[in-house]
Amino acid sequence: MSDSTDRMIATAESLVTRALEKGADTAEVLLVTSRELTAKIRLGKPELVQQASSRALGLRVIREQCSAVCHTADLSPAALDDFAAQAVAAARLSEPDPDAGGPDPTDLAAPADRPDLDIHDPNISSLDADRALAMAVAGEQAARDHDPRITNSEGATCSIAEGQRVLVTSGGFTGGYRGTYVSLVVEPVADDADGKKRNGHWWDGRRHLARLASPEAIGAKAARRTVEQLGARKLDTCQVPVIFSPEAGAQVISTLFGVISGDAAYRRSTYLLEREHTPIASPLVTVVDNPLLPGGPGSRPFDGDGLASRMNVAVDRGTFTGFLCDTYAGRRLGRPSTASAGRGISGPPGVSSSNFYLLGGNFTPEALLADTDQALYVSRLMGFGFNPVTGDFSKGAEGFWINKGERAFPVSEVTISANLDDLLQSIDAVANDLDHRTSTASPTFRVSKMTVAGG
Amino acid sequence: MSDPCTRVPAFGPGGVSEVSPQQCDHLLTEALGRGGDYADLFFEHSRSSSFSFEDGRVKNVGRGVSLGMGARVVDGEATGYAYAQDLESGPMGEAARTAGSIAAGGGATRPVPVTEVSCPSFYPVETPTLMTPDADRLALIRRADEAARAYDPAVKKVQVSLGEGLRQVLVATSDGRWVTDEQPLFRFFVRVVAEKGDKRQSGSSGGGGRQGLAYFDGQRPEEIGREAARVALAMMDAQEAPAGKMTVVLGPGDSGILLHEAVGHGLEADFNRKGTSNYSGRVGEVVASNLCTVVDDATQPGARGSINVDDEGLRGRRTVLIEKGILKGYMHDRLSARLMGTETTGNGRREDFTVTPYPRMTNTFLLAGESDPEEIIRSVNRGIYACHFSGGQVNISNGDFVFSLTESYLIEDGKITAPLRGVNLIGNGPDVLTQVSMVGTDFAASDGIWTCGKEGQSVPVGVGTPTIKLAGITVGGTQA
Numbered sequence: 001m002s003d004s005t006d007r008m009i010a011t012a013e014s015l016v017t018r019a020l021e022k023g024a025d026t027a028e029v030l031l032v033t034s035r036e037l038t039a040k041i042r043l044g045k046p047e048l049v050q051q052a053s054s055r056a057l058g059l060r061v062i063r064e065q066c067s068a069v070c071h072t073a074d075l076s077p078a079a080l081d082d083f084a085a086q087a088v089a090a091a092r093l094s095e096p097d098p099d100a101g102g103p104d105p106t107d108l109a110a111p112a113d114r115p116d117l118d119i120h121d122p123n124i125s126s127l128d129a130d131r132a133l134a135m136a137v138a139g140e141q142a143a144r145d146h147d148p149r150i151t152n153s154e155g156a157t158c159s160i161a162e163g164q165r166v167l168v169t170s171g172g173f174t175g176g177y178r179g180t181y182v183s184l185v186v187e188p189v190a191d192d193a194d195g196k197k198r199n200g201h202w203w204d205g206r207r208h209l210a211r212l213a214s215p216e217a218i219g220a221k222a223a224r225r226t227v228e229q230l231g232a233r234k235l236d237t238c239q240v241p242v243i244f245s246p247e248a249g250a251q252v253i254s255t256l257f258g259v260i261s262g263d264a265a266y267r268r269s270t271y272l273l274e275r276e277h278t279p280i281a282s283p284l285v286t287v288v289d290n291p292l293l294p295g296g297p298g299s300r301p302f303d304g305d306g307l308a309s310r311m312n313v314a315v316d317r318g319t320f321t322g323f324l325c326d327t328y329a330g331r332r333l334g335r336p337s338t339a340s341a342g343r344g345i346s347g348p349p350g351v352s353s354s355n356f357y358l359l360g361g362n363f364t365p366e367a368l369l370a371d372t373d374q375a376l377y378v379s380r381l382m383g384f385g386f387n388p389v390t391g392d393f394s395k396g397a398e399g400f401w402i403n404k405g406e407r408a409f410p411v412s413e414v415t416i417s418a419n420l421d422d423l424l425q426s427i428d429a430v431a432n433d434l435d436h437r438t439s440t441a442s443p444t445f446r447v448s449k450m451t452v453a454g455g
Numbered sequence: 456m457s458d459p460c461t462r463v464p465a466f467g468p469g470g471v472s473e474v475s476p477q478q479c480d481h482l483l484t485e486a487l488g489r490g491g492d493y494a495d496l497f498f499e500h501s502r503s504s505s506f507s508f509e510d511g512r513v514k515n516v517g518r519g520v521s522l523g524m525g526a527r528v529v530d531g532e533a534t535g536y537a538y539a540q541d542l543e544s545g546p547m548g549e550a551a552r553t554a555g556s557i558a559a560g561g562g563a564t565r566p567v568p569v570t571e572v573s574c575p576s577f578y579p580v581e582t583p584t585l586m587t588p589d590a591d592r593l594a595l596i597r598r599a600d601e602a603a604r605a606y607d608p609a610v611k612k613v614q615v616s617l618g619e620g621l622r623q624v625l626v627a628t629s630d631g632r633w634v635t636d637e638q639p640l641f642r643f644f645v646r647v648v649a650e651k652g653d654k655r656q657s658g659s660s661g662g663g664g665r666q667g668l669a670y671f672d673g674q675r676p677e678e679i680g681r682e683a684a685r686v687a688l689a690m691m692d693a694q695e696a697p698a699g700k701m702t703v704v705l706g707p708g709d710s711g712i713l714l715h716e717a718v719g720h721g722l723e724a725d726f727n728r729k730g731t732s733n734y735s736g737r738v739g740e741v742v743a744s745n746l747c748t749v750v751d752d753a754t755q756p757g758a759r760g761s762i763n764v765d766d767e768g769l770r771g772r773r774t775v776l777i778e779k780g781i782l783k784g785y786m787h788d789r790l791s792a793r794l795m796g797t798e799t800t801g802n803g804r805r806e807d808f809t810v811t812p813y814p815r816m817t818n819t820f821l822l823a824g825e826s827d828p829e830e831i832i833r834s835v836n837r838g839i840y841a842c843h844f845s846g847g848q849v850n851i852s853n854g855d856f857v858f859s860l861t862e863s864y865l866i867e868d869g870k871i872t873a874p875l876r877g878v879n880l881i882g883n884g885p886d887v888l889t890q891v892s893m894v895g896t897d898f899a900a901s902d903g904i905w906t907c908g909k910e911g912q913s914v915p916v917g918v919g920t921p922t923i924k925l926a927g928i929t930v931g932g933t934q935a
Binding site for chain 2 (some may be wrong): 042045046047048049050051052054055056067068069070071072073074086087090091093094095096097100129152153154189192195196197198199229232234237238239267268269271273346347348380382383384385386387388389390392394395396398412413414415416417418419451452453454455
């Protein structure tokens with residue numbers, strides 16, 4: 001921890017003390033600071049340079065089982081005094097909830113339980129706007145050089161963020177950590193027939209600068225993805241196997257998190273009620289939530305309640321091991337927390353994923369494709385078509401038609417539909433290309449049958 | 456947080472920041488110290504309040520306040536941006552100079568001294584809802600909860616939320632404008648889970664806008680509660696939806712999401728300036744059936760998407776985008792208008808002071824036509840009628856858009872019949888409006904629940920449409 005972390009902890013501790021003095025039974029403070037730099041270029045020239053530092057804090061108070069959460073950016077001592085008083089006053093408006101409140105103090109993460117997760121890179125602090133612009137220029141140029149059919153560009157953006165989070169609770173938790181993140185996105189555009197444009201943007205994002213893919217590699221891949229979509233057409237409506245790319249697969253896995261969350265369980269908003277310890281997916285499916293993944297984009301040494309992070313296996317070879325819970329959802333369901341609390345400054349803790357991913361299988365993605373006679377390969381999904389209560393899943397898709405293990409032609413403007421229950425049970429191949437570029441991640445996988453709606 | 460009873464403007468004498476026109480002139484001069492075509496300062500003070508009601512009790516109360524100033528300098532196509540959370544001359548000057556470092560140098564630009572410009576009043580609210588007595592708003596929440604529960608014994612879970620904001624802005628620009636606005640907003644939302652035997656379904660409904668508590672006059676909380684319950688019950692026995700190209704009739708109001716996604720985003724000028732939208736360079740061409748007239752209208756009284764001034768200090772207005780099928784123009788911010796050599800349309804919006812504005816929609820409407828809505832449904836032999844939606848998305852480049860139906864029915868022999876499971880529609884922007892074959896007389900604007908995301912920024916918007924018939928659009932059901 002750095003000096004600035006110590007200062008943040010001191011501010012948070014003083015606010016906890018103030019809130020208790022004003023009559024709170026419980027007070028919890030999350031203080032976040034960040035420094036951000038965004039450098040965007042288009043057609044080789046700077047389009048946006050934005051740089052700023054910010055800070056904000058959220059205070060949750062509970063008084064006689066009544067909760068309020070207030071947030072502010074004004075950290076002056078006089079302002080914090082008023083702020084604490086107003087938070088306690090706001091709590092009087094809510095009604096007693098016997099389950100509200102932090103974990104049992106004996107369950108809190110001890111300082112020794114907070115591993116170094118390799119999520120902070122000091123090299124990112126020294127990255128300035130000129131360097132970020134140069135990375136973006138190199139990425140875009142690589143895309144334009146890669147293929148003459150790249151005729152235009154939405155530009156390229158290099159973003160850097162450094163942040164610190166500090167959590168102090170009256171239950172006895174004090175902790176903080178720093179993290180960094182750098183990303184580069186390149187968005188080339190190609191002209192297709194009928195005035196359509198194609199944009200196959202690609203990006204990479206990492207905790208460490210040295211681990212970021214090179215601008216040249218990102219740009220070339222973006223260009224490849226863009227020209228690959230030229231001439232895309234609809235399919236006739238059919239029922240076929242569907243292969244999900246890692247990016248599309250991550251969206252499916254993300255919908256799964258919504259229905260295995262303890263929040264959804266106590267709200268009866270998941271089709272998986274009463275399905276714990278039963279098969280909910282094919283035996284090829286093992287899904288974990290792992291906040292301890294070194295260098296992971298969603299890694300956190302402790303959760304939003306101050307519990308020590310731990311890896312949870314949510315689906316074990318197809319079997320649903322149980323709802324992921326924060327302290328509150330656990331109490332509602334009569335069970336312990338799985339240390340799955342997320343927390344922001346403007347609301348109470350809630351169940352949230354950390355690094356949530358489908359484990360990779362034995363196939364290479366190439367072998368998985370070669371093993372497929374005919375299928376729709378989905379590279380992108382669109383839309384909000386998922387009902388957690390029923391599991392109905394229906395989204396827009398684009399990608400490729402696969403014939404005899406090869407890409408036959410690009411496809412767009414189709415939808416794919418199935419009930420998520422059927423979709424997960426029908427996964428018949430999982431590849432080994434899992435990459436933790438995003439906090440929710442997936443390798444390539446194949447579903448034996450879905451409805452594809454087209455022309 | 457300031458005292459909830461005061462209503463002094465946030466910026467100016469007695470406000471949270473006593474920033475003066477002279478101070479703005481000075482900051483704008485610093486911002487343009489290395490040159491540049493344009494600079495502005497965006498001061499924002501936002502207060503928010505939320506009530507979450509669940510399991511028959513007020514579960515959480517939220518309150519928040521944010522304050523800051525964003526400084527922007529535009530030099531050609533390049534923008535420099537920085538912001539300060541401490542509205543002291545030191546941090547604000549640093550933000551102005553940081554933003555100004557985008558300019559190439561070689562001589563300062565002189566800003567025009569700012570003078571106050573008045574703005575229209577499309578949402579005159581005597582008392583913003585978050586300044587009304589808490590007990591009054593909690594009573595509204597309870598009424599909605601009770602009405603939802605009373606609707607049917609199958610209703611098992613009810614969540615009610617009320618989110619409110621009061622945003623005060625001051626925009627000071629290097630072309631001499633000093634404009635302030637106060638933007639109240641609230642959103643009331645009810646979500647229900649109903650269960651019958653082993654069947655379970657959810658339903659939701661909501662409303663709001665830039666209005667006061669008068670919005671809730673009469674039985675409005677009960678109506679919203681009952682509507683959420685009605686949708687859950689109506690969809691309880693939904694059957695699998697068909698898959699493939701079909702005739703689709705969209706009900707009035709929220710169906711306007713179709714316009715927002717299918718044509719709205721594609722007509723935001725940033726994409727067209729860059730030639731990356733499939734509407735680029737098509738002004739004057741036919742892009743829709745001649746039954747379609749589409750406007751973006753920031754002037755709708757009390758509507759969620761209305762703005763007296765945009766976030767670049769320009770008046771909100773009504774802009775005709777498509778008239779009888781012909782593309783008339785795009786929605787602009789200052790940057791796109793200047794670079795495309797045209798007039799601005801007052802569509803420069805941003806989520807808050809930490810980010811730069813982009814061309815954004817306000818309230819986007821398809822205007823009423825001449826068909827009787829009943830007649831539109833009767834005209835369909837086999838198709839789908841859709842009336843509740845969970846949202847939409849568009850790929851600007853190729854024009855593909857989706858939107859998700861949460862309440863829809865089969866139409867058989869001109870009659871609405873079986874309810875259908877949640878299903879996605881997909882179409883292509885420039886194509887879909889040419890498929891509009893009937894437009895109803897029953898125009899309705901959405902009630903205020905929609906939020907639009909672009910460039911990672913969320914802004915409140917409205918949509919609206921009468922009943923319309925699409926001759927063919929792809930329905931993403933499971934029944935091939």
